[in-house]
Amino acid sequence: MADRLQHRGPDAGRVTNLGQATLGHRRLAVIDTGPQANQPMADSLGGHWIVYNGETYNFRELRAELSAKGAKFRTQSDTEVVLEAYKAWGADCVTRFNGMFAIAIWDTANRTLFLARDRLGKKPLFWSRTTEGGIVFSSEIKSILTHPEIEGALNPAAVSEFTSLNYVLGNTPVFQDVQLLPPGTFMIANGTNAPEPRLYWDLAESFRNKRRFKSDQQAAEELRALIDDAVSARLVSDVPVGIFLSGGIDSSAIAASVRDKAFSDPPHSFSIGFSEKSFDEVDEARATAAFLNIPFHEKTMSMDLENTLARMVYYGDTPFADSSFFPTYYLAQFARRSVTVALSGDGGDELFAGYETYAADRYRAAVGRLPRRAFSLAARTFGALLPVSFDKVSLDYKIRKFLRGAHLDADSAHYFWRTIFEPDEKRSLLRRDRHSEIREDGKAAFLAHAAAVAECAPLDRAMYVDIKTWLVDDILLKLDRTTMAHSLEARTPLLDYRVVEFAASLPLGLKMKGLNKKYLLKESQRGRIPDQVLTRKKRGFGAPFSYSIQGELHDFAMDATHDPVLDDWFEQGSIDKLWAAHLSKREDNGLKLLGIMNFSIWLNQIRQNTIFSPERDIAPTVAVLAP
Numbered sequence: 001m002a003d004r005l006q007h008r009g010p011d012a013g014r015v016t017n018l019g020q021a022t023l024g025h026r027r028l029a030v031i032d033t034g035p036q037a038n039q040p041m042a043d044s045l046g047g048h049w050i051v052y053n054g055e056t057y058n059f060r061e062l063r064a065e066l067s068a069k070g071a072k073f074r075t076q077s078d079t080e081v082v083l084e085a086y087k088a089w090g091a092d093c094v095t096r097f098n099g100m101f102a103i104a105i106w107d108t109a110n111r112t113l114f115l116a117r118d119r120l121g122k123k124p125l126f127w128s129r130t131t132e133g134g135i136v137f138s139s140e141i142k143s144i145l146t147h148p149e150i151e152g153a154l155n156p157a158a159v160s161e162f163t164s165l166n167y168v169l170g171n172t173p174v175f176q177d178v179q180l181l182p183p184g185t186f187m188i189a190n191g192t193n194a195p196e197p198r199l200y201w202d203l204a205e206s207f208r209n210k211r212r213f214k215s216d217q218q219a220a221e222e223l224r225a226l227i228d229d230a231v232s233a234r235l236v237s238d239v240p241v242g243i244f245l246s247g248g249i250d251s252s253a254i255a256a257s258v259r260d261k262a263f264s265d266p267p268h269s270f271s272i273g274f275s276e277k278s279f280d281e282v283d284e285a286r287a288t289a290a291f292l293n294i295p296f297h298e299k300t301m302s303m304d305l306e307n308t309l310a311r312m313v314y315y316g317d318t319p320f321a322d323s324s325f326f327p328t329y330y331l332a333q334f335a336r337r338s339v340t341v342a343l344s345g346d347g348g349d350e351l352f353a354g355y356e357t358y359a360a361d362r363y364r365a366a367v368g369r370l371p372r373r374a375f376s377l378a379a380r381t382f383g384a385l386l387p388v389s390f391d392k393v394s395l396d397y398k399i400r401k402f403l404r405g406a407h408l409d410a411d412s413a414h415y416f417w418r419t420i421f422e423p424d425e426k427r428s429l430l431r432r433d434r435h436s437e438i439r440e441d442g443k444a445a446f447l448a449h450a451a452a453v454a455e456c457a458p459l460d461r462a463m464y465v466d467i468k469t470w471l472v473d474d475i476l477l478k479l480d481r482t483t484m485a486h487s488l489e490a491r492t493p494l495l496d497y498r499v500v501e502f503a504a505s506l507p508l509g510l511k512m513k514g515l516n517k518k519y520l521l522k523e524s525q526r527g528r529i530p531d532q533v534l535t536r537k538k539r540g541f542g543a544p545f546s547y548s549i550q551g552e553l554h555d556f557a558m559d560a561t562h563d564p565v566l567d568d569w570f571e572q573g574s575i576d577k578l579w580a581a582h583l584s585k586r587e588d589n590g591l592k593l594l595g596i597m598n599f600s601i602w603l604n605q606i607r608q609n610t611i612f613s614p615e616r617d618i619a620p621t622v623a624v625l626a627p
Helices: 004-006 060-066 078-095 157-163 204-208 216-234 251-262 282-294 303-315 323-338 347-351 356-367 372-385 393-403 411-419 423-429 441-450 459-485 497-502 519-525 532-535 554-561 565-570 572-583 589-608
Strands: 012-017 022-027 048-056 097-108 112-117 126-129 135-138 185-187 241-244 269-274 295-303 340-341 489-491
Touching: 004 022, 004 459, 048 078, 048 356, 060 078, 078 097, 078 112, 078 185, 126 295, 126 340, 126 489, 157 423, 157 589, 185 441, 204 459, 204 497, 216 251, 216 423, 216 497, 216 519, 216 554, 241 251, 241 323, 251 282, 251 347, 251 519, 269 282, 269 323, 282 295, 282 532, 295 323, 303 441, 303 459, 303 554, 303 589, 323 459, 347 497, 347 519, 356 411, 356 459, 393 411, 411 441, 423 572, 441 459, 459 489, 459 497, 519 532, 554 572, 565 572, 565 589
Parallel strands: 241 269, 241 340, 269 295, 340 489
Antiparallel strands: 012 022, 048 097, 097 112, 112 185, 126 135
């Protein structure tokens, strides 16, 4: 099981048998890189043991507090601070941590296992019950499936959600006996009661309790100070730190904050570009780096999926098909040549209303009362007049998608904007004998999250839903898996929980003023990043997959989407229709075909057991944990 995680921790690895518990760990050394900080780690008395993935950025302050209470430390690591914090405060320790983490602590005297995950779900933590009543846990599913008592039966509901969204929601197990611990929860197993996740952080409260400010400037200054403090905390490292830099406001704000720390030798920045210009932001990133006077490194990538897609699917660990996976994977690979830690701007869109879907929500509110037939007529008219474009988030795509969903209520429409295969399309794609068992498609989970903040405005509900679904189950999954594939630690200052709570508490007009998205974030950075970054239209971070499968990747993609492994789930005739419409440019079906393609490769890895060894230098092994 530990060997399956070698990519996450190449610097050290150990398995320790403690009788009723066996702990394994793979280490990426970042803080106190010496062997004294390796894991599994015991306290000075040997009564408590920890395995831990992540970083606790306020560990120095907590160490001082714990030392005053009599705790003794043998290392300079944050791991030991987390262990001593649990001894001092029990499960409540997680409320004191500012960081990203998956934690497992074994109390030998009380025979108690404590599992916890950070507030936003930046680090994954899977767990399962064995047939003999034990508990198995790990950072990735592929590690869990190595255990001989875990059957790994594919969950049809997960296939349904993946077909709808191109990812699987965290509360839907991909395999029926493997659970994902939800963000902001902990769990205690002691052999007495069935372990159940317990919530220790509730962001909904911040959405409900709106703050008031004397002026927009006061709010902007407070946000800027919060971001600067979050960045400062994430620069603490005993290994080199870099910055992922695009041409957008989020990563530029992080880079500007780093620059303001007045480093004589500032961290280097890294960017990935494409030959397809509508997807390329290297020129903008280069200009921002020059403006800030920070070192900049760039690389133009080609869509060499034939040689790398199987590896990407392997590291993705679950059915997952986001076109931004590819550039992020290559960006992490590129940056890892120079640094071990990278700061990323992820989170800004969800916190400050940066997505086009939020504009769609606003438009829907204005015209949603029109009869459905009016939208149907408009959709047919625009469909005939607007040529299909394969550019990133093209105007024709936005108009067509909007008109098909504008008649829905606010929460249902927001879910609709996020779908890849719409309900009718999914029914055509899935085999008829599967329809009865895969009726769930994720909408119920979206609506349940919206109901948790029912008293909030529709746009606030949409952002809350995105934080609970899209952010954790797509964006942060992608960031964790792509960076860990290359043994690179990614840190996200904008997702410091203090910044997240502040953003949630903002009045809507400070997030989106009219149709001006990310209003307050832009105001907080005015004067320290280039003006064109503040006014530039959002592009997003994706890959030109729709173009590639018409050209150099056509044969490879065609073979993958016609693999017999798909016959248990999909109607081949429907896949042929998707291809025909795409190749004739009547529709942009790139994301749909990408999802089918990735699912095909993932299924093959599962069935052939190559999920454990996609590369020759990784040999499958088995580790057994006692119940």
